[in-house]
Amino acid sequence: MAINIDEMKKRLIQRKKEILGSEGNLSEAKPKVVNPDDRDNGTQDKEDDAVDVTEEQQEQAILADDQALVTEIDAALQRIKDGTYGKCLADGKPIPEKRLQAIPWAAYCIQHEEQLERQNAAEEDVLSHDCDTHYA
Numbered sequence: 421m422a423i424n425i426d427e428m429k430k431r432l433i434q435r436k437k438e439i440l441g442s443e444g445n446l447s448e449a450k451p452k453v454v455n456p457d458d459r460d461n462g463t464q465d466k467e468d469d470a471v472d473v474t475e476e477q478q479e480q481a482i483l484a485d486d487q488a489l490v491t492e493i494d495a496a497l498q499r500i501k502d503g504t505y506g507k508c509l510a511d512g513k514p515i516p517e518k519r520l521q522a523i524p525w526a527a528y529c530i531q532h533e534e535q536l537e538r539q540n541a542a543e544e545d546v547l548s549h550d551c552d553t554h555y556a
């Protein structure tokens with residue numbers, strides 16, 4: 421069965437909207453104004469601050485991850501325009517439909533994706549990155 425490009429395009433755009441939408445929500449959910457009543461309770465505040473820092477770090481990690489995904493989605497949308505969507509960037513072979521259904525922005529066949537992941541993993545060892553890859 422051939423890949424339904426229109427369907428994939430819809431899914432890519434939808435995913436991008438979700439990511440950009442959630443980024444907006446995250447920013448809005450960051451309260452800058454502190455309720456004066458809460459400030460009366462000193463010990464409670466310290467705990468709250470600690471939680472805030474952790475949440476902010478998590479938020480930044482999510483944003484970096486989302487940003488990378490948006491870049492991948494944009495690249496996939498560009499490939500749809502170029503008519504190269506669904507083909508491995510490394511060897512031009514068709515990416516299996518099952519894989520595209522799971523990862524509509526996939527740019528490589530499984531073989532080359534694994535190769536890249538091994539390369540990335542090696543680089544991450546050198547740079548001591550602790551980023552999780554989002555491909556299962």
Ligand SMILES: [Zn+2]
Nearest residue numbers: 508511529532
């Ligand atoms: Zn390939």
